[in-house]
Amino acid sequence: MAVKHTPTDEVHIGTKGGKTGCGFNTTENPSHWVTTSESITCAKNGCKN
Ligand SMILES: [Zn+2]
Secondary structure: OEEEEOOOOEEEEOOOOOEOOOOOEOOOOHHHEEEEOOOOOOOOEOOEO
């Protein structure tokens, strides 16, 4: 699963309502996060392999 942070257009591993692979909490600004099937663009540890 992947979630996109719409203000930055960055795609992270994770699910809306949880934490991203790199540790963002998607519940803090839920309107900024959308579930997506796009490939991961975040380069931080936990999102990139
Ligand atoms: Zn990330």
